Amino acid sequence: MMKKNQGCMQRVVVLLVLMGVSGPVAAADAEKGRVLHDKACAACHASRFGGDASRIYTRPDHKKKSKQEVAAMVAFCSQNLGTQWFDEEVADVTEYLNKNFYKYP
Numbered sequence: 001m002m003k004k005n006q007g008c009m010q011r012v013v014v015l016l017v018l019m020g021v022s023g024p025v026a027a028a029d030a031e032k033g034r035v036l037h038d039k040a041c042a043a044c045h046a047s048r049f050g051g052d053a054s055r056i057y058t059r060p061d062h063k064k065k066s067k068q069e070v071a072a073m074v075a076f077c078s079q080n081l082g083t084q085w086f087d088e089e090v091a092d093v094t095e096y097l098n099k100n101f102y103k104y105p
């Protein structure tokens with residue numbers, strides 16, 4: 001029993017260390033962003049663009065013309081929706097959208 005608990009604590013410590021190392025300094029994570037985006041944002045966009053959630057970003061007359069504008073829109077929409085995303089999560093979603101659709105430098 002004691003041994004099992006120790007193993008568990010060790011894993012918690014390792015996790016905390018990893019989070020400490022990779023947390024604030026890590027680059028935005030597009031894969032995490034994809035998961036967040038698919039959960040909170042994709043269905044509504046898809047419903048307005050013939051079932052294709054990516055078209056809102058890739059249509060020739062899309063509105064957001066820079067990575068900053070995309071980031072601002074992600075922050076605005078996530079706040080409006082009440083997602084309670086952290087800044088890191090807003091950055092992850094922005095990274096996902098830019099990497100896959102907008103491709104701004």
Ligand code: HEC
Nearest residue numbers: 040041044045048056057062063064070073074077078081
């Ligand atoms: C209830 C519907 C709805 C939800 C939910 C929604 N959006 Fe949107 N979003 C829209 C509509 C409609 C537009 C297009 C507005 C326009 O064309 O001016 C849009 C546009 C955008 C654009 C700009 C696309 C362009 O033209 O470049 C971004 C970026 C965006 N949304 C991000 C998000 C993110 C991130 C979320 C989730 C946190 C989200 N949206 C949730 C309806 C929604």
